[in-house]
Amino acid sequence: KMSSEPVNVNDFKELARLKLPKMYYDFYAGGAEDEHTLRENIQAFCRIMIRPRVLVDVSQIDMSTTILGHRISAPILVAPTAGHKLAFHEGELATARAAAAAKTIMILSYSSTCSIEEVASSCNAVRFFQLYIFKRRDISALLVQRAERFGYKAIVLTADTPRLGRREADIKNKMIAPPMKNLEGLMSIDVNSDQGSKLETYANETLDASLSWEDIMWLRSTTSLPILIKGILTHEDATKAVEGGVDGIIVSNHGARQLDFAPATISVLEEVVHAVKGKIPVLLDGGVRRGTDVFKALALGAQAVLIGRPVLFGLAAKGEGGVRTVLEMLKNELEISMALSGCPCIKDITRSHVRTQHDKLP
Numbered sequence: 001k002m003s004s005e006p007v008n009v010n011d012f013k014e015l016a017r018l019k020l021p022k023m024y025y026d027f028y029a030g031g032a033e034d035e036h037t038l039r040e041n042i043q044a045f046c047r048i049m050i051r052p053r054v055l056v057d058v059s060q061i062d063m064s065t066t067i068l069g070h071r072i073s074a075p076i077l078v079a080p081t082a083g084h085k086l087a088f089h090e091g092e093l094a095t096a097r098a099a100a101a102a103k104t105i106m107i108l109s110y111s112s113t114c115s116i117e118e119v120a121s122s123c124n125a126v127r128f129f130q131l132y133i134f135k136r137r138d139i140s141a142l143l144v145q146r147a148e149r150f151g152y153k154a155i156v157l158t159a160d161t162p163r164l165g166r167r168e169a170d171i172k173n174k175m176i177a178p179p180m181k182n183l184e185g186l187m188s189i190d191v192n193s194d195q196g197s198k199l200e201t202y203a204n205e206t207l208d209a210s211l212s213w214e215d216i217m218w219l220r221s222t223t224s225l226p227i228l229i230k231g232i233l234t235h236e237d238a239t240k241a242v243e244g245g246v247d248g249i250i251v252s253n254h255g256a257r258q259l260d261f262a263p264a265t266i267s268v269l270e271e272v273v274h275a276v277k278g279k280i281p282v283l284l285d286g287g288v289r290r291g292t293d294v295f296k297a298l299a300l301g302a303q304a305v306l307i308g309r310p311v312l313f314g315l316a317a318k319g320e321g322g323v324r325t326v327l328e329m330l331k332n333e334l335e336i337s338m339a340l341s342g343c344p345c346i347k348d349i350t351r352s353h354v355r356t357q358h359d360k361l362p
């Protein structure tokens with residue numbers, strides 16, 4: 001039992017576990033199969049050391065940065081995650097308000113429990129919209145149009161989910177499919193089997209496993225919004241993304257929920273950054289739990305990071321205030337990391353401020 005107030009993001013995980021029904025906690029916390037990648041997302045950060053510089057004037061720390069031209073208070077965004085009403089009755093509306101308070105960007109999941117329109121009208125955060133391509137292309141196109149009309153500033157296409165990964169906790173728990181508010185009246189899928197994860201049944205019925213690079217052109221033709229591809233883990237695909245004219249890349253293994261034994265994201269970030277050669281922004285998510293993790297990702301070339309589970313745990317533990325606190329904690333930790341390593345501004349964080357296992361000792 002936790003008797004004191006949380007002092008870091010990991011404390012929120014325990015609070016959320018105490019608060020949530022087991023089925024929902026497992027859905028949020030779990031990963032694919034043996035959860036090797038889930039552990040590795042965290043552990044790979046631990047193998048990177050920071051090379052602090054001293055006697056730099058750090059009396060003023062400026063964490064602000066811009067993503068696709070949008071100014072944010074710190075390079076920490078809210079990742080798209082499904083079903084926030086399972087955590088807290090106000091769902092994504094609470095998350096969006098917390099993102100607005102933190103002056104950061106929220107990426108709304110297509111599988112949100114509040115609609116594109118509801119979230120747009122309840123907050124003034126900069127919002128991006130995360131999309132899957134469905135077998136029913138017309139529905140994906142319609143979602144993009146709704147997002148564009150309601151002021152979302154970019155489309156985040158998740159590319160790592162032609163099918164849903166094997167999340168064994170969800171299979172055992174017979175996880176429900178959370179109500180997908182954006183699809184109301186558009187699609188109805190029968191998930192009334194009592195076998196396994198209903199979420200998996202739902203996803204596999206709706207998602208288009210034939211999706212390929214050519215379809216990016218199609219998506220491009222449906223919208224004038226910038227398009228980011230989420231789920232890239234290799235230099236080969238990073239190069240294809242640049243050639244395909246997308247506007248940004250999110251290095252992600254979907255929080256280790258898709259392919260087990262996919263690499264930890266922080267371990268492949270540099271490979272992607274080198275392939276992209278500064279042509280488009282590279283972001284990263286997966287296992288970011290500390291300000292030092294944010295610092296390491298920036299040092300290895302990310303423009304910003306996204307956080308998934310910490311937001312859900314904050315929401316489950318304390319609603320909107322919990323998400324605010326989670327974002328504040330990470331910002332405060334990043335601030336002190338920058339101060340203690342001699343980096344007053346985001347642009348001062350360079351490759352020479354970290355040492356990976358592959359680096360020779362200088």
Ligand code: FNR
Pocket residue numbers: 027028029041079080081082109110111130158230252253254255256257285286287288306307308309310312
């Ligand atoms: C996700 N993620 C995700 N990604 C996406 O593109 N669309 C989605 O609907 C979801 N849904 C979702 C639900 C839950 C419960 C989790 C934990 C994750 C993946 C998410 O955007 C992000 O890639 C990871 O969560 C990042 O890893 P951390 O921060 O959770 O370790």
